Amino acid sequence: MEQGYLSLVLHCHLPFIRHPEHIEFLEEDWLFEAITETYIPLIQLFERLITDRVPFRITLSVTPTLAAMLVDPLLQERYLRHIHLLIELSEKEIRRTEHEPAFNRLARMYHSHFLECRRLFEDRYGRNLLTAFRAFQNEGHLEIITCAATHGFLPLMAMIPAAVRAQVQVGAQEYARHFGRPARGIWLPECGYYPGVDEFLAEARIRYFFIDTHGLLHAKPRPKFGVYAPIYCRSRVAAFARDIESSKQVWSAAEGYPGDYEYRDFYRDIGFDLDFDYIKSYIHEDGIRIHTGMKYCRITGKTDRKEPYVPERATQKAAEHAGNFMFNREQQIGYLAGSIKRPPIVVAPYDAELFGHWWFEGPQWLDFLIRKSAYDQKVYRLVTPSDYLQMHPMVQVSTPSASSWGYKGYNEVWLEGSNDWIYRYLHEAAERMIELAARYPNATGLIQRALNQAGRELLLAQSSDWAFIMKTGTAVPYATKRTHDHVLRFTRLYDEIGRQEVNEGWLKEIENKDNLFPGLDYRVWRGSGG
């Protein structure tokens, strides 16, 4: 009998980036890279575990924006174009490195992965990777949870409750549409919690969410078992909190596993390193050099001198690190079980895109960890929050503290000098949306379409990603433009609806551009009475 539980949570998220008006678009590559480097490796990992009959339970969030992109025919078509180019590039690389065996074998490694991506994407899953995740859930291995509609950072819209409610409701609706069942859990964007947001989760029949460590430690009354047991908000929704120790080993740039010198280096990419004329067909059409995903070096050390990557040595490291992680969890869970005299739960959430995209060996590490956890130890078992609540239904009642998992633990990442200007516009648009929904309780035809599209534009403007990008300083013009575009599209719709003069040609154009959430009903902004 185990002494406690480990709950691994992978948060899969990308903002909605889709530009039919351009033949190719730099930021669309984020999705394609994530598919090749993270989502497909995770699917391969789950397939291997299932084939080998390894028992596992993992919690995985798929945000509604990511789901919308994964099922979109245009982006699917573009992914195929992208992977075909990579297959072609890797073929050229095999020829180019013919006399350099250390690189040649890596070119072959990438080539076979790209071929496998194409096969899996097109032949096995019919271009729709959601079907893979849905199957893993239906077979009882994954518990997939939802997220707010567009990953809106809810604490900074708290003063407009109907706006928060719409983010949650649409998140729950989209989940049901994609996965054919109601969502039991939700990933609050950026773990952004404030007392009261749980009421909207309860209304959407969501049973649990996640918060950062201090959100639970600072709960009132003080939780008896710290972060090692969930708590119930008064709304009867459970909050599970992130464990710092297990987080640190994976996340930390300084002391975490991904920085090991044997692991593949992220930055050295042939998209930057090779002759322009050779690589130009595989980078951006304007000649902007980008990551191709073909990277031949290991981290090697702290200097720029890099040595060739040796996959076997990296795999060996991933196995060692998985063993180390397991050992630490055994120690931690054994100690905690003795100390609180009941089975503790350790919750370890990670951005899924860390695995594979940033930490190339991450999926291998997970593979080792899951197998070792199943066969090499008896101290803990992998569970999902739902499993835990079923086994330990008696839960302490407390109200968590407002918190997030961003730098400094509160709202500053999304509210600081670079991005605070956006809230004036986001809040005004949200209030106007509520006003529209109240003014048109039963719109039909063109006005109804315009109202639904206004809702999509509002939700897209609210994505936390834009504020985050402004803060991190990368791709700022793009994030600024997205905020402007969605607020302005919203404003024009608002004005045209007000005048009852909707320009259908233009409406059609933006419906085609911002085409997510096809079933969205603007009446979701009417509040709980609607």
Added chain:
Amino acid sequence: MNKETLMKKKINELRNIARDLSIKFPATLKKSELVLVILDKIAAKEEISPAAVIPLPAAGPQRVPSPGPYDALPAGYGGNRIRALVRDPAWIFVYWEMSTEGFSEGHRRLRDPEARLTLRIFDLTAMQDLSVFFDIEVYHQIGNWYIDVGQGGRTYLADIGLKSRNGSFATVARSNPVTTPPGRLSEDLSEEWWIVENGKTAQNAVSEPGSRLPQEVFARQEHIDQMEWVSSGVFARLAQR
């Protein structure tokens, strides 16, 4: 003098100001405490009483359709509006917009053409009324401000308005209330336990077997300043070299 400007001063300067205002204070008083004492004294001197707060006008912001061409965001929306947001336990953020009409109306009510644009921050934590507040002079009809409110776990409300030379204040718009997170462990150790089924409490209890997590474990995790911060957005972070 407002909190913002006082906080920027050195402790010795603050001590001088306090002495100038004939405030008696222990030498051990910390900077933030000294600032509060000074602010209290200034407020008392100006004899601002809640009665001097002129009631809020009822009208909300006017929503006027913008004519287009929708190629740039407007500076403002042409109404009177203020909103408050929480940044962290110690800071709140407000942004506001005061229309030209709101500005003239405030002046007319105060009968003082030289009344200044002012933020009034009410602390509702202890009194639940508008008796505890401090003022910050601001300079733009459309603007924003980060406000250092010191310790967490408190509830604030912000007014944007005009303040006359004699200290009377005319509110032009009032914000939503905001409550800052506590930023510390709760002293409340009471217990209540539930079993929830189908969204309803099926059973409850006043205790549950198991020992309280040792204090040192709490204490170790409490050092959130040493935490490894994450936040979603791997791609955004790695988008460029």
